[in-house]
Amino acid sequence: MIAEEALIDQLKSPETREKAFAVLVNTHKERLYWHIRRIVLNHDDADDVLQNTFIKVYRNIEGFKGDSKLYSWMYRIATNESLTFIKQRSKKSGISDEELKNRMVENLEADVYFEGSEIQIKLQKALATLPDKQKLVFNMKYYQEMKYEEISEVLETSVGALKTSYHLAVKKIETYLKAD
Structure with a gap:
């Protein structure tokens, strides 16, 4: 390397x-x-x-x-x-962006490259309800296991604000999944 x-x-x-x-x-x-x-x-x-x-x-x-x-x-x-x-x-x-995001999630189920289970589809639907920043922070932290300091460099946002965004995203996702 x-x-x-x-x-x-x-x-x-x-x-x-x-x-x-x-x-x-x-x-x-x-x-x-x-x-x-x-x-x-x-x-x-x-x-x-x-x-x-x-x-x-x-x-x-x-x-x-x-x-x-x-x-x-x-x-x-x-x-x-x-x-x-x-x-x-x-x-x-x-x-609207929101309607487009909903259609994108619906299209996931027909995407031959998507190998997710039903719970993955539900998670994507929950993520589609989040504001862009919360979704980005959640994806980077949850899926890519990036440290807050790395996310801070990418999004040019303070670590404290990122922790808040992640916490809010997790709470909204939990609420969405429980309501379904």
């Missing part, structure tokens, strides 16, 4: 950019895919958003200042691309 500083230097150098970018993609594509997939829910949409994410990373690597870890920066791009995708999809279809 190449050190992050060396990889960043290679990404910024025209002579080594292509090879370094291939390493970057191979190293992070799976984790980023699952992060995106938990937001957009559909496999094909997640692939599209992942591709857009890597295009943005490639085009903007020169501007990466190193204020955060490279992965946190990429995660932030993936998160923003995912949320933008949902907003654009809801505008195109002329329905």
